[in-house]
Amino acid sequence: MKELLRTLVEIPAPPGYEGLVRNQIREWIEPLVDEIRIDPLGNLLAVRNQANAPRLMLVAHMDEIGLMITHVDQQGFARFVALGGVMPIHCVGGRVRFLNGAQGVIGVEKNPASSEIPPLEKMFIDFGASSVEDCPVRVGDVAVFDRPFLDLGKRVVSKAMDDRVGVAVLIETLRRLEQSVFELYFVFSVQEEVGVRGATVAAFGVEPDLGLAVDVTATGDTPKGHRMEVRLGKGPAIKIRDAGMIADPRVVRWMIQTAEKAKIPYQREILEFGGTDARAIQLSRSGVPTGVLSIPCRYIHAPSEMVDMEDVENAVRLLLRLLRTSHPFELM
Amino acid sequence: MNTYSLSILLRRLTAPPGLSGYEDSIAQEVEALWKPLVDQVSRNRLGSVIGFRSGRGAAPRPRLMLVAHQDSIGLMVSGIQEGFLRLTEIGGVDHRILPGQLVQIHGKRTLSAVVVQPPPFLLPPEAQGGSVPLPYLWADTGLEESEVRRWVRVGDPVSFARNYLELGSDLVCSPSLDNRASLCALTLCLQELCSRQPVWDVWAVSSTQEEETLGGAVTSGFQIRPDIAVVIDVTHASGPSTPSHKTYPLGRGVTLGWGPTVHPKLYETFKDLAEKLEIPYKMEPMPRYSGTDADRLQTVAEGIPTMVISIPLRYMHTPVEIVSKKDIQRAARLITEFAATIEIGFMDKLRWEETPKT
Amino acid sequence: MGRNAENLNQPTISAEHLRLLEKLCNAVAVSGNEGEVRHLVMEQIKPYVHTMQIDALGNLLVYQREERSKPLTVMIAAHMDEVGFMLTSEEDKEEGIFRFELVGGIDPHHLAGKTVQAGKGRHKGVIGCKAIHLTTPEERRSSLSIEGLRVDFGGGGRAKVGDWGTFTTPFQKIGGSVRAKALDNRLGVAIAMELLKYEYPELNLVVAFTVQEEVGLRGAKVAAYALNPDIAVVLDCTPAYDLPLQVEDSFYPLENERYNTRLGRGAAIYLSDRATISDPRLVAHFVRTAEEHQIPYQFRQAGGGSTDAGTIHLQRAGIPTLSISVPGRYLHTSASLARISDWESTLRLVYFALQTLPVDILQSDR
Structure with missing residues (x-):
């Protein structure tokens, strides 16, 4: 699964421009599903039929945080804005790669108070160009962080773990899955990082009875880090709430009971910031009971996000069990 | 009827x-x-x-x-440390009204607890002086840590103690x-x-x-x-x-x-x-x-x-x-x-x- | 057909259009109270359209033709509402002095010392402030806040709590420019009205003149749900911050890099804002159209701000959407400024793009 993850994280896919990763996923999963399609906003929808379920x-x-060029000046330096939650602290000195292949480094205007983190407006991208003409990008071009995959053994590091690790979990689940008690829609969504937009329309189109997002969550196990209980390597997290939603308590119970029965380690997650596609599903149409299976991840939205391969493996195992276990509550 | x-x-x-x-x-x-x-x-x-x-x-x-x-609105258990409960909010709660408040912890059993404000010398500098932010307040059930862990888990909802009162001839308070x-x-x-x-x-x-x-x-x-x-x-x-x-x-x-x-x-x-x-x-x-x-x-x-x-x-x-x-x-x-x-x-x-x- | 003959059938901006824009801008239609503009639009477009409906929120939904038999249904949206204020409490009945709250994003610096109008009867009032003699130097350094400002209608006025109001600046044409209140978005409304006059061989045109854009893109949300188009194009007015830079640095030739758009450079095509990432297939088609017809265009710089596209593209199972705007300076103030040439470029760009929209545009990969 490490190789699957490596391939996925190395493909650039900023919000709204997910084509490359979508093509790769499609190629892998098309033989595994009964039906596959792309909706008007670019979500990839794959169906495993199951009658009367x-x-x-x-x-x-599919998307990762990225940036877009807003202006190229006469000297060939380019200004940019963030697509999604790019944090200035991670930018200075960073490298970016554009969908057209161009690469550049992020520089910053002279900063009088060097203790302060300058905002993105004070940064620019240097392509080694010396005029507008030889600058390899133009206004509107999009990029992502450029950082190679790092294998630390049990733990791996890369940009775009958020949420290619979720994508990898879904693909691996699909590969190992035999039977399910559900009719399954595997949705690889677009534009999550700019406000769960893809999932909003996908949920409307799919009309599910039940929803489950697979995404990353933060951890509280680094020096003077977040005050939260989730730790890397202690199992996938079952979300109870985040800033965007309260996970359906019935779904939470179903997930916990299934994990306990199968003796799969899990953690109870409360995230005080952020949100996921699950919110969009929960509020779709007449409402959908929805939960989230989270992969603990350190340094979310930095170019080096870290996950534990055991958590990833356990997430797949738990998901497989869930798909075989009928949920214990009545759907109306 | x-x-x-x-x-x-x-x-x-x-x-x-x-x-x-x-x-x-x-x-x-x-x-x-x-x-x-x-x-x-x-x-x-x-x-x-x-x-x-x-x-x-x-x-x-x-x-x-x-x-x-x-x-x-109410609160939720977000962590357990030495038997004390850390809290987060559901809906919008002004943390300034919380110290001394009686609450109910809806765990495997419903437990009564009081929200407590630690003395300043037990707080990190950013939480000292002025009102103490919610992440630094505790709920204390009065039980031993082992008992607390038996009944309470992260994610359990916490509500204000119920207290219905009629005030004067026309007002109610709750x-x-x-x-x-x-x-x-x-x-x-x-x-x-x-x-x-x-x-x-x-x-x-x-x-x-x-x-x-x-x-x-x-x-x-x-x-x-x-x-x-x-x-x-x-x-x-x-x-x-x-x-x-x-x-x-x-x-x-x-x-x-x-x-x-x-x-x-x-x-x-x-x-x-x-x-x-x-x-x-x-x-x-x-x-x-x-x-x-x-x-x-x-x-x-x-x-x-x-x-x-x-x-x-x-x-x-x-x-x-x-x-x-x-x-x-x-x-x-x-x-x-x-x-x-x-x-x-x-x-x-x-x-x-x-x-x-x- | 020769090139000149062809031009006769293309949309342009004439004196008649300027008169229409004047009426539209001088009308008062603060978010939630769009009746005046809606009335004007209905009166004018009646001869060109098949059906007009007003929905639960007050959107005007227009079907150009009865049937929807052509391969693509395209929705054009332009919001009718403008920023303004509402009178929220009467502080002094004798003097006719009211507290108010803003409706939509107005910088409070633009309020003091302006005449305003409020209510159905367009009652005139002023937003005053303390005389300079009565202020201290410290006070003059600080910003005027809405908490301290009042609308003064004089005694015996008929304004009342709940009335909507806005500025009174009259429309004026100045050389190649227009100056008025509410150019955002009466320019978009005027373009949408003009587009209804033309035939489009491959598409069913539906137009939503929307309400409550300035308070959260609300009208467009329900309009898009009801009209259920394949594609949507939003017409709006976007800020131009193309002012001189007041920073000097002898070592590096500085430019204004955050202009958003620039007056005189043509129709502004959106790529990404706070609420929408434009459909790249539509962006490519509009750019191609502009280049083929030599219509001036520019990209609106990506960043904050939003248009009706923000809620439209998220309706139902997703609606590919693009925003096109006329650049305007000083929007959301008492006096905004735009170029007639940009207005015309925007109109022509949308017109030609709709004429040539490939019916299979959504079959290609996004």
């Missing part, structure tokens, strides 16, 4:  | 904690109260309780949706009166409608998760597709140190919302009705948002003409919320009369001035 929508988002 | 007095209804409706998302307790109470009053009671997929009462008009009948949210006061008015309305013959179908909705996502009203609205929606919620009552231009006196009537969220013709209809019934009211300007379920309900699907009626409430989102019983009765009477007298062809009157003749 409740419909479960599983979602992992 | 029993009819209940306002005080009994209020006591019953404020007793369950029913924190946003964890609303089974209040939903069950609402179901029990509504079952004898309507043709059918059901629960929406997200947990809103929906009571349906068929109208007397010829089918297909227009639908009136009356909405009051059932969920309440946690969760936002929005159980309105739910009480809605229940009184359903009681009263039993002896009336509305021509429209009436859909009463006790909506879920208003304090978090407005999710209950939106999803119920999509499911019911009403022709008109009326949201009943609370608004700020005047009290010590409140700005007079943003608050309304207790016991002097309800407010009728006015602004982009409200259909102007619906406002006029309710205003005329209130005047006819001699129910005191004030216009409540809502220049941008109403801050209620109406904000998202209005834009469900093709759009729903929406009205907002509010009951003034003092000390909102604290455990000592205060409302006037008279105001609850007035809100109940106003929606009852609206539901009971709305004509089958009312939607034709709800047109904009420029509507083309067909």
Whole structure:
């Protein structure tokens, strides 16, 4: 699964421009599903039929945070804005790669108070160009962080773990899955990082009875880090709440009971910031009971996001068990 | 069929904690109260309780949706350390009112606890001086750590201790009166409608998760597709140190919302009705948002003409919320009369001035 | 057909259009109270359209033709509302002095010392402030806040709590420019009205003149749900911050890099804002169209701000959407400024792009 993850994280896919990763996923999963299609906003929808079964929508988002060029000056330096939650602290000195292949480094205007983190407006991208003409990008071009995959053994590091690790979990689940008690919609969504937009329309189109997002969550196990209980390597997290939603307590119970029965390690997650595609599913149409299976991840939205391969493996195992276990509550 | 007095209804409706998302307790109470009053009671997929009462008009009948949210603000266990509980909020809670507050921890067992403020020398520098932020407060159950871990887990909801009080001749005080006061008015309305013959179908909705996502009203609205929606919620009552231009006196009537969220013709209809019934009211300007379920309900699907009626409430989102019983009765009477007298062809009157003749 | 003959059938901006824009801008339609503009639009477009409806929120939904038999249905959206204020409480009945709250994003610095109008009767009032003699130097350094400002209608006025109001600046044409209140978005409304006059061989045209854009893109949300188009194009007015840079640095030739758009450079095509990432297939088609017809265009710089596209593209199972705007300076103030040439470029770009929209545009990969 490490190789699957490596391939996925190295493909650039900023919000709204997910084509490359979508093509790769499609190529892999097309033989594994009964039906596959792309919706008007670019979500990839793959279906595993099951007659007379409740419909479960599983979602992992394809996009990663990125940036867009707003201006190229006479000397060939380019200004940019963020697509999604790019944090200035991670930018200075960073390298970016554009969909057209161009690469550049992020520089910053002279900063009088060097203790302060300058905002993105004070940064620019240097392509080694010396005029507008030989600058390899133009206004509107998009990029992502450029950083190679790092294998630390049990733990791996890369940009775009958020949420290619979720994508990898869904693909691996699909590969190992035999039977399910659900009709399954595997949705690889677009534009999550700019406000769960892809999942909003996908949920409307799919009309699920039940929803489950697979995404990353933060951890509280680094020096003077977040005050939260989730730790890397202690198992996938079952979300109870985040800033965007309260996970359906019935779904939470179903997930916990299934994990306990199968003796799969899990953690109870409360995230005080952020949100996932699950919020969009929960509020779709007449409402959908929805939960989130989270992969603990350190340094979210930095160019080096770290996950533990055991958590990833356990997430797949738990998901497989869930797909075989009928949920214990009545759907109306 | 029993009819209940306002005080009994209020006591019953404020007793369950029913924190946003964890609303089974209040939903069950609402179901029990509504079952004898309507043709059918059901629960929406997200947990809103929906009571349906068929109208007397010829089918297909227009639908009136009356909405009051059932969920309440509160807290949640976010961590356990040496037997002390760390807390996060559900809905909006001012952390300054928490020290010394009695709360209930809804774990495998319901435990009582007190919220405590640590002395400054046990706090990190950023939490010292001034009020102590929520992440640095503790809830102490008084139990040993092993006992605590046995009964409490991360994610357990925490509610304010229940404490229903009648003050003076007309005021009541309790946690969760936002929005159980309105739910009480809605229940009184359903009681009263039993002896009336509305021509429209009436859909009463006790909506879920208003304090978090407005999710209950939106999803119920999509499911019911009403022709008109009326949201009943609370608004700020005047009290010590409140700005007079943003608050309304207790016991002097309800407010009728006015602004982009409200259909102007619906406002006029309710205003005329209130005047006819001699129910005191004030216009409540809502220049941008109403801050209620109406904000998202209005834009469900093709759009729903929406009205907002509010009951003034003092000390909102604290455990000592205060409302006037008279105001609850007035809100109940106003929606009852609206539901009971709305004509089958009312939607034709709800047109904009420029509507083309067909 | 020769090139000149062809031009006769192309949309241009004439004196008649300027008169229409004047009426539209001088009308008062603060979010939630769009009746005046809606009335004007209905009166004018009646001869060109098949059906007009007003929905629950007050959107005007227009079907150009009865049937929807052509391969693509395209929705054009332009919001009718403008920023303004609402009177929220009467502070002094005798003097006619009211507290107010803003509706939509107005910088409070633009309020003091302006005449305003409020209510159905367009009652005139002023927003005053303390005389300079009565202020201290410290006070003059601080910003005027809405909490301290009032609308003064004089005694015996008929304004009342709940009335909507806005500025009174009259429309004026100045050389190649127009100056008025509410150019955002009466320019978009005027373009949408003009587009309804033409035939489009491959598409069903539906137009939503929307309400409540300035308070959260609300009208467009329900309009898009109801019209259920394949594609949507949003017409709006976007800020031009193309002012001189007041920073000097002798070592590096500085430019204004955050202009958003620039006056005189043509129609502004959106790529990404706070609420929408434009459909790249539509962007490519509009750029190609502009280049083929030599219509001036520019990219609106990516960043904050939003248009009706923000809610439209998320309706139902997703609606590919693009925003096109006329650049305008000083939007959301008492006096905004735009170039007639940009207005015309925007009109022509949308017109030609719709004429040549490939019916299979959504079959290609996004």
